[in-house]
Amino acid sequence: MPQKILFPLLLALSVCLDTLFIVADGFVSHKLSVISKTAATFCILCIGLFCLAQSGPDAASILVIAGLGCGMLGDLFLALHGDAAFYTGVCFFFAGHVLYILSFLLTSSFMIALPALGAAAVLCVLMFLLVLRKMIEQRSKRYAMAGYSLFLLWMFCCALLSLIMTKQARFWPACLGAALFCVSDTVLGFMLFGGLDKKFAPVLCMGTYYAAQTCLALSILFT
DSSP: OOHHHHHHHHHHHHHHHHHHHHHHTTTSOHHHHHHHHHHHHHHHHHHHHHHHHHHOOOHHHHHHHHHHHHHHHHHHHHHSSSHHHHHHHHHHHHHHHHHHHHHHHHHSOGGGHHHHHHHHHHHHHHHIIIIIHHHOOSHHHHHHHHHHHHHHHHHHHHHHHHHHHHOOTTHHHHHHHHHHHHHHHHHHHHHHHSOOOTTTHHHHHHHHHHHHHHHHHHHGGGO
8 A cells, every 4th residue: 555545544444443432432332442443543543653654763662663562451350340451551651651752762862851850850840739729629630640740740851952952843743742742641531530530531531541642653754
């Protein structure tokens, strides 16, 4: 299949599968929901592999591919029943974010890791004081979300500082993807712990999640 057709076809298929899961989740059988969610992230992984084939493999791009693979496995396990599957899925998501951060630092410099963590800590403290204290009553859940938010903000700050340092085009979609991950997981946290309206929040959560993964996959194309 010609490359000019394959790439937009993968993007269109990804959008369709993402939309199918977001719209149909809760209205179809659990088995179909698992299949549609995993197929959506698998399609985004295919986009990343296509971009890798076009740009040529390098260590940072391979780490992004591995991160997308972890996201796909995380989706699969998180959609299954049981505590073991849930915690396995969470571990895959965490591993994926670690791989993204390593990809950013490998392309720019590991010297920015601590400044990025400091900037993330400042943002996390502001988020805790202005938002988390008001929306989440239980202290343990409040601190758990603050810790995870710190990690996501660190990922975003690593991407942002990498963009400032290198001015490489790949970090524009990477920054957007990292920012969308912050939005998605923050909405998810408020859905679980903060009593956020669950009517429209899942659409925002999953929409920004799939957009984040797609941005990170597309960042490979700009190497």
